[in-house]
Amino acid sequence: MTDQTHIHGERDLAPGQDEQHSVGERILGYVVGLALALLLTATSFFIAGTDLVWQPSIPVALIVLAIAQMGVHLVFFLHITTGPDNTNNVLALAFGLLVVFLVVGGTVWIMSNLNANMPPMDQIMMRQ
Amino acid sequence: MLGKLDWSAIPFDQPIPLAAGGVVLVAILAVLIWVVVKGHLPYLWDEWITSVDHKRIGVMYILLASVMLLRGGSDAIMMRIQQAVAFQSQGYLPPEHYNQIFSAHGTIMIFFVAMPFVIGLMNLIVPLQLGVRDVAFPTLNSVGFWLTATGALLVNVSLVVGEFARTGWLAFPPLSGLSYSPGVGVDYYAWSLQISGVGTLVAGINLVTTVLKLRTRGMNYLRMPMFCWTTLASNLLIVAAFPILTATLAMLLLDRYLGFHFFTNEAGGNVMMFMNLIWAWGHPEVYILVLPAFGIFSEVVSTFSGKALFGYRSMVLATMAICVVSFMVWLHHFFTMGAGPNVNAIFGIASMIIAIPTGVKIYNWLFTMYGGRIRFATPMLWSVGFMVTFIIGGLTGVLVAVPPADFMLHNSMFLVAHFHNVIIGGVLFGAFAGFEYWFPKAFGFRLDERWGKAAFWFTFTGFWVTFMPLYIAGMLGMTRRLQHYDVAAWRPWMIVAVIGMAVLSIGVICQIMQLVVSIRNREALRDRTGDPWDGRSLEWATSSPPPVFNFAFHPDVRGEDAYWDMKVRAQQQSLEHEDPEYHDIEMPRNSPTGFVCAFFATIMGFALIWHIWWMVILGGLGAFATFVVFAWRDHDEYVIPAEEVARIDRVNLEERRSLVSMAGAI
Numbered sequence: 001m002t003d004q005t006h007i008h009g010e011r012d013l014a015p016g017q018d019e020q021h022s023v024g025e026r027i028l029g030y031v032v033g034l035a036l037a038l039l040l041t042a043t044s045f046f047i048a049g050t051d052l053v054w055q056p057s058i059p060v061a062l063i064v065l066a067i068a069q070m071g072v073h074l075v076f077f078l079h080i081t082t083g084p085d086n087t088n089n090v091l092a093l094a095f096g097l098l099v100v101f102l103v104v105g106g107t108v109w110i111m112s113n114l115n116a117n118m119p120p121m122d123q124i125m126m127r128q
Numbered sequence: 129m130l131g132k133l134d135w136s137a138i139p140f141d142q143p144i145p146l147a148a149g150g151v152v153l154v155a156i157l158a159v160l161i162w163v164v165v166k167g168h169l170p171y172l173w174d175e176w177i178t179s180v181d182h183k184r185i186g187v188m189y190i191l192l193a194s195v196m197l198l199r200g201g202s203d204a205i206m207m208r209i210q211q212a213v214a215f216q217s218q219g220y221l222p223p224e225h226y227n228q229i230f231s232a233h234g235t236i237m238i239f240f241v242a243m244p245f246v247i248g249l250m251n252l253i254v255p256l257q258l259g260v261r262d263v264a265f266p267t268l269n270s271v272g273f274w275l276t277a278t279g280a281l282l283v284n285v286s287l288v289v290g291e292f293a294r295t296g297w298l299a300f301p302p303l304s305g306l307s308y309s310p311g312v313g314v315d316y317y318a319w320s321l322q323i324s325g326v327g328t329l330v331a332g333i334n335l336v337t338t339v340l341k342l343r344t345r346g347m348n349y350l351r352m353p354m355f356c357w358t359t360l361a362s363n364l365l366i367v368a369a370f371p372i373l374t375a376t377l378a379m380l381l382l383d384r385y386l387g388f389h390f391f392t393n394e395a396g397g398n399v400m401m402f403m404n405l406i407w408a409w410g411h412p413e414v415y416i417l418v419l420p421a422f423g424i425f426s427e428v429v430s431t432f433s434g435k436a437l438f439g440y441r442s443m444v445l446a447t448m449a450i451c452v453v454s455f456m457v458w459l460h461h462f463f464t465m466g467a468g469p470n471v472n473a474i475f476g477i478a479s480m481i482i483a484i485p486t487g488v489k490i491y492n493w494l495f496t497m498y499g500g501r502i503r504f505a506t507p508m509l510w511s512v513g514f515m516v517t518f519i520i521g522g523l524t525g526v527l528v529a530v531p532p533a534d535f536m537l538h539n540s541m542f543l544v545a546h547f548h549n550v551i552i553g554g555v556l557f558g559a560f561a562g563f564e565y566w567f568p569k570a571f572g573f574r575l576d577e578r579w580g581k582a583a584f585w586f587t588f589t590g591f592w593v594t595f596m597p598l599y600i601a602g603m604l605g606m607t608r609r610l611q612h613y614d615v616a617a618w619r620p621w622m623i624v625a626v627i628g629m630a631v632l633s634i635g636v637i638c639q640i641m642q643l644v645v646s647i648r649n650r651e652a653l654r655d656r657t658g659d660p661w662d663g664r665s666l667e668w669a670t671s672s673p674p675p676v677f678n679f680a681f682h683p684d685v686r687g688e689d690a691y692w693d694m695k696v697r698a699q700q701q702s703l704e705h706e707d708p709e710y711h712d713i714e715m716p717r718n719s720p721t722g723f724v725c726a727f728f729a730t731i732m733g734f735a736l737i738w739h740i741w742w743m744v745i746l747g748g749l750g751a752f753a754t755f756v757v758f759a760w761r762d763h764d765e766y767v768i769p770a771e772e773v774a775r776i777d778r779v780n781l782e783e784r785r786s787l788v789s790m791a792g793a794i
Contacts, residue, residue: 088340088341095364095368096368098452098455099368099455102455102456103372103408103455106408106456106458106459107401107404107405107408109471110404110459110467110471111398111400111401111404113467113468113470113471114400114465114466114467116468117466117467117468118400118466
């Protein structure tokens with residue numbers, strides 16, 4: 001947030017704003033994104049039902065594929081790039097991720113703690 | 129046909145709400161008739177109701193907040209009197225009525241006083257401070273305001289048609305669930321917050337976009353006035369936190385309307401999840417309110433000390449630190465509800481940490497004043513009063529952030545005193561400081577200083593006399609929301625508090641008198657140059673009130689305190705006297721979209737509360753059709769010709785030149 005970023009800020013793009021690409025290039029980008037998204041989706045469905053891989057690795061593989069899927073959406077459909085015209089979008093994404101992480105992570109932690117400390121009456125009886 | 133609505137909804141057996149509602153209804157009718165008979169309706173419609181001018185919308189937000197402040201204040205007076213008389217007796221308010229009053233008081237003061245007041249000030253001032261002609265989405269801005277007004281209207285309708293929630297301002301289940309609150313009270317609460325919540329969210333998106341994308345030439349992030357920074361932080365919090373509120377209330381409504389089990393005791397519901405989610409919104413909410421107030425104090429303290437803000441960069445850092453850490457403390461609202469020591473300790477520490485950036489701000493304001501030539505005008509009085517008051521509120525806040533102490537003080541009057549101490553001392557004093565400070569900008573004349581100072585001293589004294597006894601009563605074990613009590617030791621403090629309330633009310637009357645007197649003497653109080661306080665930021669660089677296009681030219685900013693800088697340069701070089709070349713200006717056209725949308729939203733909200741399903745569909749379709757019509761519009765801008773711009777701008781330029789030449793002569 002120095003003078004430097006402001007000069008970039010002048011050219012900052014809003015989501016949905018036209019970029020400096022020809023129509024052909026843009027269509028190509030969307031097609032590649034769609035293909036990647038379909039590939040990742042198909043792989044997820046395939047992995048979930050297969051017995052070709054070590055079974056305990058399946059949940060991890062699904063998580064990795066899901067994150068890759070998010071990445072594909074961000075890059076090809078929401079046009080998040082690392083370029084200087086994208087500072088606001090990247091910062092907004094980072095802030096959003098931070099808040100989601102804090103709220104969801106905090107909630108899981110708090111609720112599991114509450115559940116452990118305050119079980120239903122019958123479980124308290126069983127402990128004694 | 130009319131769902132649950134019939135004549136039993138109107139409380140003929142309860143004189144107080146009926147009389148109050150009747151008086152308000154008559155007053156509204158009288159005003160409407162006066163407006164129509166005098167022929168003001170076209171003016172009102174063209175210049176205000178359909179206006180998409182950020183200044184007009186800001187003024188309407190503040191007007192809404194002021195009216196609702198009177199409503200919420202009457203609730204407060206009724207509660208203080210009840211607690212003063214209800215010692216070993218039932219007092220004058222029956223329990224179910226008393227419960228509605230404290231619920232309505234909290235809901236109104238947070239959602240329909242504090243929120244619209246700060247959003248109104250941000251709307252009014254931020255585009256001016258950034259040196260631009262409007263906000264990013266002018267029509268959306270109008271939609272946001274009118275949806276907020278819809279929420280306020282529904283809350284007030286509950287006074288005469290049906291009832292309001294008896295659950296407290298956050299409507300915790302299972303009390304707010306269908307089995308314990310079968311009436312329409314909680315539905316009134318939830319739907320008015322859902323509708324006004326949409327309004328707040330679009331206001332937030334609008335202001336974030338405005339600060340990030342619309343700044344005048346040279347106005348980079350580290351040259352923005354402090355109020356713009358706090359606006360950015362506060363609206364980022366709105367955008368991040370209000371969806372949590374919407375989702376939580378939606379789940380509560382699903383429980384109530386469609387038999388879901390999110391927050392019920394049976395069938396796998398979890399009541400604590402509501403507590404967790406509502407406070408995950410609720411704590412950022414208090415910073416949404418107080419950050420803009422911090423911004424106002426920064427502007428006021430710097431202007432009236434005649435100095436640049438001390439530690440500007442540390443102030444920016446502190447603001448953004450509060451913005452992030454405010455999402456890491458919400459559990460401190462329910463320390464006592466069964467979390468383990470690890471969780472409580474972490475959140476307790478986080479709550480204490482958030483006091484550090486706030487402390488940084490206090491020291492920065494003090495050092496701004498140090499060595500300055502301080503003028504104690506009314507806005508400055510509110511600011512100094514804030515510093516004194518807010519420090520006490522902050523310290524008691526750090527006290528209840530310690531989990532073992534909180535186990536003693538949770539839900540006690542100590543807590544009530546604490547949050548009134550920070551919200552009145554912080555947000556309300558800030559709102560009043562901003563009101564006094566920017567009133568000349570909005571209307572072109574100053575407010576009367578004598579009545580303003582009287583209002584400050586009565587409000588300030590009244591606040592201390594009302595709320596310090598509540599701290600003591602809390603220490604003596606008094607819990608909040610008591611309809612009556614039998615402990616003799618609490619009684620004297622309740623009586624002192626009601627006396628304080630009387631002093632506070634005199635403060636409010638002085639504030640009203642100040643408006644009346646100032647409007648009468650407006651010619652004598654006229655602000656001709658647009659810079660009544662010797663200001664430092666760009667809102668003072670245009671006339672008061674500013675023309676619809678704000679600035680004839682986009683100001684060129686070369687440093688912090690942009691306008692101060694310009695004034696210094698103007699005095700050194702003597703303002704260039706050749707006439708600048710004016711250009712046509714395009715401005716957004718007025719649009720009734722906001723008002724019509726809110727009209728249908730009101731119908732829909734009312735119908736949802738009373739289960740009138742055909743009307744729900746009607747309202748929903750109407751609102752959607754309004755949106756479609758707006759989306760298909762052909763012309764949304766009009767042109768102000770260059771001659772008109774020149775004519776308006778020259779008047780102000782003349783006044784300023786005479787001021788500069790006078791200063792030069794001295």
